[in-house]
Amino acid sequence: MPVTPDDVRRIAKLARIAEPADRIAALTAELNGILKWVEQLDEVDVAGAEPMTTPVLSALPLREDAVTDGGVRDAILTNAPKAEEGFFVVPKSVE
């Protein structure tokens, strides 16, 4: 079994998702099912294969290092769950 309930709790912590205690067993089983299924990739000979991160063949384009956008503070704050005086309001993070 690749992952244990403790692994799932650790992954959920890394992913910042509060998984309730009664979901851990089911998630462990689901994740193991998927991970076992993807293990068939071990059959493939990948010696010398360059990892492929994108189907784009050309190099990423470059542009002038210049400001092309900005000055839209109010538009950005429109969808904030909480905003005051031009700032996002977030829960206290430093004691």
Add this chain to the structure above:
Amino acid sequence: MTDFSSLSLHEAVNGLRAKKFSAVELAEATVAAAEAAQGPLNCFTVIDGERALDMARASDARLARGEGGALEGVPVAIKDLFAVKGVETTASSNILKGFKPEYESTVTQNLWDAGAVFFAKTAMDEFAMGSSNETAATGPVVNPWRATGSDAKLTPGGSSGGSAAALAAGISYGATGTDTGGSIRQPAAFAGLVGVKPTYGRCSRWGVVAFASSLDHPGPFGKTVKDAALLTQVMSGHDPKDSTSYQGEVPDFAAAADRPVKGLRIGIPKEYRVDGMLGEIETLWREGAKWLEAQGAEIVDISLPMTKYALPAYYIIAPAEASSNLARYDGLRFGARVEGGDLTETYEKTRAAGFGREVQRRILIGTYVLSAGYYDAYYLKALKVRRRIYEDFTSAFEKVDAILTPATPSAAFEIGSKAKADPIEMYLNDIFTVTANIAGIPAMSVPAGLDKSGLPLGLQVIAPALDEETMFAVAGALERAAGFTARPEKWW
């Protein structure tokens, strides 16, 4: 009076230009049809009659002056993954409930610039993660198609299921979708429509809610190959705001749909003959090859030995990219927030409440395969397998001009029928479509026949990168031979 629901996109464009009806009449009929269908089909997240009429009036004014773009005055439904300025855009997720973007996606802007009329956003699997539209925060979308003699509710497929359902119901004349593993082509096959996933980079991803950036492809649904080709043409084009956007010119795709297929070499990959595939699909596939042969194409048996590894590679790469992309939903700057005692608890509670189960599952898988100690064994390995799949296609396209396969291993299935099953059973829906996302090459599904229950089945055409023209030519030839004109009987 014109039966607006039966018009194709080209018929709507031509009817407007010939002043047979006005854009306002067309918009009014579309909005009324959308409102009437929303209860039974649940295919929309937003219906905006006011904006539709405003845009239609502007189109009528342009048409009266003898002006107007390629889609002037024609309503097009927009998948809820595309940002439309000032209109709620949620990716069918509770975490984006109430989010109204202050910007417009490049693809939708291209549509409006060509004169298309906005009237609705369509429901989808949450964050495009699903193959049945059952993971939408607004509940399952219902396929207008039903099996003969049955009133069981079928899925329109997913993730772009709302777009497919709306278009199949005759409510729109085109629709946008996105395809990360088959999310345009599978719903198109389930709803008797044409669905196009262009080459990666043809359609800008700017303003499209990200799922798996290296696999996400915006594309259209059409009632006909030519409609879908024109929509692809309008939606495509270089966009400096997407660094992966292709810089070359956009060819005349609509014209390509009429090109003869004489002399083209069409590959039939033996690996697409999978266990458990319906006999009717295999028969239809053979028939499709005969149709192309009868029009002068040469049928060539080919092998794509890496095919079976595409789906497992996808279920590492896509969740990995998703876990990174979806990290932005932290409840601080936009979207829903659930307050916790401190910052970390706020993140955790917000994401637990805002994301549905399938999305959480994929984020966890993605987080795991990218985590220290597992990155090489899973993620890096999958990227190397991706290269092998890409090489499969590269060698195949040395021998053939296009590849013909089934679009899906089955017809539309009942809503809820896979709810208790292993998640992998749902993932297998994408077995024929996902390879083209892995390789970034163009692929589309074309309705080709009905199964014994009267449900549509599709064939898939795959072409080399940037050769959508050959793909549309082959699809056009299949469409002409199939003579597929079936539409669902109206019950909604």
